[in-house]
């Protein structure tokens with residue numbers, strides 16, 4: 001039987017994952033209207049990943065006899081001053097999500113919910129990858145520069161993300 005504390009915390013995380021998708025979809029739209037189609041494609045893929053993360057929580061809740069509950073999502077920012085500013089925002093956001101996952105692990109341990117703890121291990125590993133992929137893009141800004149040519153090259157490179 002799923003404890004109420006875990007059910008509530010997992011629901012909050014499901015909604016945070018959906019909010020992440022919303023933020024990245026808004027970034028993708030902002031990039032698209034500015035003709036950065038590669039950056040837009042990268043963020044669209046990121047938004048889809050977040051939807052898949054939310055779905056994992058949804059399925060876990062149902063499998064354990066819980067009730068997935070969709071909450072109101074905060075309106076995302078509409079535009080960013082630069083491509084780099086958007087990726088810096090994405091990194092801050094991923095760090096926030098990492099902290100949130102770590103707190104869930106602590107809760108699962110406190111409640112002695114082994115299944116929840118094992119389920120969360122995937123997210124612990126995933127967050128390492130999530131932060132790393134954004135940090136890699138930010139490092140590329142250092143290499144390519146943020147003049148028009150540098151942005152053009154990076155846009156082209158990031159557009160190859162599947």
Ligand code: FEO
Nearest residue numbers: 017050053097130
């Ligand atoms: Fe679902 Fe990007 O963390």
